[in-house]
Amino acid sequence: MDDSPALRISGLTRSFGGLPALAGVDLELRRGEVVGLLGPNGSGKTTLINVISGVYRPTAGRVEVMGHDATGSAPEGLVRLGLNRTFQTPRPFRTLTLRENVSVALRHGRNPGQSEDEILQLCGLGGKGNLLAESLNSSEQKRLDLARALATGPDVLLVDELAAGMRHDELDGAAELLRGLAAAGRALLVVEHLMGFVRQVTHRVVVLNAGAAIFAGSLEEASQDPRVVEVFLGA
Amino acid sequence: MAQRPRRQLVSDALMVVLPPAGFFAASFFYNNQLLLLTMMVYVALAQGLNVIFGFTGYLPFGYVGFFGAGAYGTALSVHFLHVPILVAVLLGGVAGLLVAALLSPLLRLTGAYFAIASLAAAEALYYLVSNPQLTAVTNGPYGVNLASVYNSGAAFDAAVILVGIAMLCVVWVRRSHFGMSLRAIRADPLSARMAGVNVVRARTIAWLISASLAGLAGAIYAWAISVFYPEAVFDLSISVFAIVFALFGGVGTVLGPLLGAIVLYGVYNYIGVSQPQEFQLIYGVLIVLIVLFLPNGLLSIRLRRLRRGR
Numbered sequence: 001m002d003d004s005p006a007l008r009i010s011g012l013t014r015s016f017g018g019l020p021a022l023a024g025v026d027l028e029l030r031r032g033e034v035v036g037l038l039g040p041n042g043s044g045k046t047t048l049i050n051v052i053s054g055v056y057r058p059t060a061g062r063v064e065v066m067g068h069d070a071t072g073s074a075p076e077g078l079v080r081l082g083l084n085r086t087f088q089t090p091r092p093f094r095t096l097t098l099r100e101n102v103s104v105a106l107r108h109g110r111n112p113g114q115s116e117d118e119i120l121q122l123c124g125l126g127g128k129g130n131l132l133a134e135s136l137n138s139s140e141q142k143r144l145d146l147a148r149a150l151a152t153g154p155d156v157l158l159v160d161e162l163a164a165g166m167r168h169d170e171l172d173g174a175a176e177l178l179r180g181l182a183a184a185g186r187a188l189l190v191v192e193h194l195m196g197f198v199r200q201v202t203h204r205v206v207v208l209n210a211g212a213a214i215f216a217g218s219l220e221e222a223s224q225d226p227r228v229v230e231v232f233l234g235a
Numbered sequence: 236m237a238q239r240p241r242r243q244l245v246s247d248a249l250m251v252v253l254p255p256a257g258f259f260a261a262s263f264f265y266n267n268q269l270l271l272l273t274m275m276v277y278v279a280l281a282q283g284l285n286v287i288f289g290f291t292g293y294l295p296f297g298y299v300g301f302f303g304a305g306a307y308g309t310a311l312s313v314h315f316l317h318v319p320i321l322v323a324v325l326l327g328g329v330a331g332l333l334v335a336a337l338l339s340p341l342l343r344l345t346g347a348y349f350a351i352a353s354l355a356a357a358e359a360l361y362y363l364v365s366n367p368q369l370t371a372v373t374n375g376p377y378g379v380n381l382a383s384v385y386n387s388g389a390a391f392d393a394a395v396i397l398v399g400i401a402m403l404c405v406v407w408v409r410r411s412h413f414g415m416s417l418r419a420i421r422a423d424p425l426s427a428r429m430a431g432v433n434v435v436r437a438r439t440i441a442w443l444i445s446a447s448l449a450g451l452a453g454a455i456y457a458w459a460i461s462v463f464y465p466e467a468v469f470d471l472s473i474s475v476f477a478i479v480f481a482l483f484g485g486v487g488t489v490l491g492p493l494l495g496a497i498v499l500y501g502v503y504n505y506i507g508v509s510q511p512q513e514f515q516l517i518y519g520v521l522i523v524l525i526v527l528f529l530p531n532g533l534l535s536i537r538l539r540r541l542r543r544g545r
Contacts, residue, residue: 075428084429093422104419107412108431152431
């Protein structure tokens with residue numbers, strides 16, 4: 001495993017109208033590693049993903065992707081550097097077919113060396129290439145979001161609540177898929193609420209509360225940490 | 236699999252070639268050449284609007300600004316540069332493109348804000364060219380005379396070619412990866428950016444193509460009518476007609492705006508002559524009925540059938 005961080009964020013801060021949603025978050029992600037990003041609702045998980053992926057500009061701090069300064073870069077610039085993401089509420093191109101959804105990303109991203117159908121197959125959407133994205137259910141749309149992200153050939157993948165809403169029989173497949181992506185050398189930051197899924201997928205976790213990282217370590221250690229217990233269960 | 240691309244290639248080629256050929260052939264059977272030419276101008280306008288509205292979702296109410304820019308670009312080229320009329324027509328297209336480039340910051344706006352801002356820009360351009368203080372350049376409110384280059388037959392042929400160019404542009408946008416990117420942007424701009432699409436660049440290219448078509452349409456129209464006042468080529472009803480024709484047939488499709496322009500402009504002229512008193516009422520009711528029952532345009536009947544047949 002390459003030890004240089006694929007993603008390094010330091011002192012990342014983002015305020016909305018003077019209210020800090022992120023308050024100086026530090027985080028490193030290495031190739032082949034899956035880090036879980038945990039925290040209660042409103043703790044800043046999705047804001048962190050949005051700032052890293054260029055949807056919001058940071059108020060302060062620095063983002064490095066594959067050794068390049070990517071602070072404040074536009075999403076399409078980050079795609080070229082090798083970063084991509086999925087959305088908590090999936091955002092496929094609803095009026096395009098599944099194959100077209102993936103094809104757009106294949107044309108504009110870094111060629112991952114796979115065809116549209118291979119990527120759809122990998123994400124459990126094999127044989128559905130000609131369907132319109134709007135005909136998919138929510139769980140399938142999330143997988144299509146993942147397929148769109150993978151089609152750009154990312155080294156760093158930010159996965160926002162992929163498992164939410166999935167059936168039990170789909171969770172194992174999704175966990176296996178994410179582990180496989182990491183095993184192929186990608187760095188994954190996974191936002192998730194399902195602890196069983198987090199245990200299956202991640203190597204370590206970072207816990208956010210009120211926009212600040214209050215814990216970094218293994219999930220087992222997190223469950224013993226009084227600050228984490230207090231955040232999730234109350235004092 | 237090889238059969239399908241070949242069939243598509245043939246159907247695309249027919250969609251590019253048949254409409255201009257049809258207009259050309261119609262000129263042998265129908266005497267009102269100016270009506271046919273104006274219909275072709277509206278086909279080009281509706282298709283140009285289709286490129287920016289149908290494929291990116293941006294609705295420019297001030298689309299007529301590019302049409303007027305094309306008309307005046309041609310007139311000024313003839314008067315001041317003394318270039319051959321065909322070069323002047325091309326420069327009319329360039330004038331539309333340059334105005335669009337100047338207005339490209341408007342693409343930062345969306346929805347109604349963009350629509351209204353483009354309308355304001357077109358009005359500003361109208362007041363600029365009709366300004367009496369610019370009489371030495373544009374002849375201000377007194378209009379333009381292109382009688383020295385008047386040639387109705389050649390202008391008609393140019394309009395036939397313009398229809399072919401407009402059809403080619405839309406077929407290319409519809410079939411190309413660029414067009415697919417535009418449709419992705421229309422569906423979800425943020426997702427498109429996360430797919431690596433340079434959204435600003437793609438929208439700007441569509442905007443420039445759309446404006447160039449309107450500029451060429453204005454140029455050929457100016458050539459054909461040869462004498463015109465500024466209000467004739469900056470009339471907001473030109474924008475409205477282009478929008479209505481495109482919506483009537485179906486935006487985002489290749490044939491919809493063509494169909495819309497032919498049917499509605501034909502009906503417009505027929506009712507306007509036979510029922511001049513009631514024509515606006517009949518025309519308005521027809522459009523309301525289409526919007527109510529076929530909001531995606533006439534071609535959606537065919538698409539619905541195709542979906543049912545699946």
